[in-house]
Amino acid sequence: MACPYLEYRAAAAEQSFDTERAYCTAVDAFVQPMRADVCNDRYALDHETDCEFYREAEGL
Amino acid sequence: MSYRAFLDGEPAVVTAALTGGVHGKEANPNLPETPEEIGEAAAACREAGASIVHVHARQDNGERSFSTERFQEIDDEIRARAPDLVIQHSTGATGAPDEQRLQPLRTDPAPEMASLDMGPVNRYHHLTSENTRGTVDTLYDEMRERGIKPELELFNGGQVTETYQFLERRDLVDPVHTTLIFGSGSLTRPTPENFLALIHDLPEGATFNTLGFGPHQLPFATMGLLFGGHVRVGLEDNVYYRRGELAESNAQLVERVVDVAETLGRPIATPDEARAVLNLG
Numbered sequence: 001m002a003c004p005y006l007e008y009r010a011a012a013a014e015q016s017f018d019t020e021r022a023y024c025t026a027v028d029a030f031v032q033p034m035r036a037d038v039c040n041d042r043y044a045l046d047h048e049t050d051c052e053f054y055r056e057a058e059g060l
Numbered sequence: 061m062s063y064r065a066f067l068d069g070e071p072a073v074v075t076a077a078l079t080g081g082v083h084g085k086e087a088n089p090n091l092p093e094t095p096e097e098i099g100e101a102a103a104a105c106r107e108a109g110a111s112i113v114h115v116h117a118r119q120d121n122g123e124r125s126f127s128t129e130r131f132q133e134i135d136d137e138i139r140a141r142a143p144d145l146v147i148q149h150s151t152g153a154t155g156a157p158d159e160q161r162l163q164p165l166r167t168d169p170a171p172e173m174a175s176l177d178m179g180p181v182n183r184y185h186h187l188t189s190e191n192t193r194g195t196v197d198t199l200y201d202e203m204r205e206r207g208i209k210p211e212l213e214l215f216n217g218g219q220v221t222e223t224y225q226f227l228e229r230r231d232l233v234d235p236v237h238t239t240l241i242f243g244s245g246s247l248t249r250p251t252p253e254n255f256l257a258l259i260h261d262l263p264e265g266a267t268f269n270t271l272g273f274g275p276h277q278l279p280f281a282t283m284g285l286l287f288g289g290h291v292r293v294g295l296e297d298n299v300y301y302r303r304g305e306l307a308e309s310n311a312q313l314v315e316r317v318v319d320v321a322e323t324l325g326r327p328i329a330t331p332d333e334a335r336a337v338l339n340l341g
Binding site for chain 1: 122155
């Protein structure tokens with residue numbers, strides 16, 4: 001299951017894109033594409049253990 | 061490779077790392093992500109003096125793709141615009157299984173080269189790109205089967221040791237081609253002393269690219285040129301032209317390093333000269 005802080009947005013603050021991209025509401029920023037694999041729990045990745053943004057937001 | 065090679069005027073091979081698999085347009089909007097953008101960037105880099113393009117694939121939203129079909133689309137766009145470029149596919153990945161990482165090797169035709177990460181690299185705070193010996197062997201075996209020349213990416217000095225062990229396990233075609241990577245985190249600390257130590261510790265006859273991340277890109281490329289090596293530049297490794305100023309394009313970074321080479325009197329290899337230097341085909 002994807003990270004609850006993940007949204008897909010085409011614009012935020014001063015950045016805008018042609019296609020919606022991974023945006024982290026925990027840090028209020030578009031995330032690097034590689035990090036989006038963690039947000040989406042792809043392959044063996046898991047946002048609960050692998051993402052410091054999630055863990056800090058959850059107080060883990 | 062040595063200062064002697066520089067004095068002898070051996071041509072330098074410039075690799076342009078166009079896209080990468082980590083950051084995207086959120087870091088620099090000029091970073092090419094779609095097949096068409098990558099094709100255009102490759103042609104501009106060819107015009108600027110690059111002979112090899114290092115290719116990663118992305119989905120439409122910028123996220124990573126390992127699919128053969130996406131790499132095929134990219135290669136088609138590159139070949140339509142710059143048919144003589146050497147195409148080098150990335151097989152790098154964090155968290156993805158080997159079967160995903162093999163996909164970029166299965167285009168038709170196969171890429172002439174592909175990257176082979178020689179060991180682990182820490183990513184963010186909780187992740188590691190593992191690159192186990194088993195993964196290295198699996199990726200290499202398919203490269204060998206398909207006639208693809210590996211570019212051994214050495215993230216730190218320990219991976220020079222790994223390279224010697226790898227050469228005991230597998231019989232590579234000469235010259236062994238490496239990329240020495242300098243930067244922060246798991247990478248070799250970017251000092252001239254480390255650069256000199258590593259280039260003198262490579263296997264006999266090996267060629268090397270110099271890759272400095274971020275602000276180290278130009279200084280380490282210059283050292284590579286002076287010591288008979290080859291260079292890799294591009295937005296994958298550095299999104300800035302100078303401090304606080306985003307690069308306008310991959311070609312802008314290629315043009316700058318070609319200008320340095322020309323100032324130093326080091327000739328730049330054409331794609332066919334690069335094929336001869338690296339013994340491709």
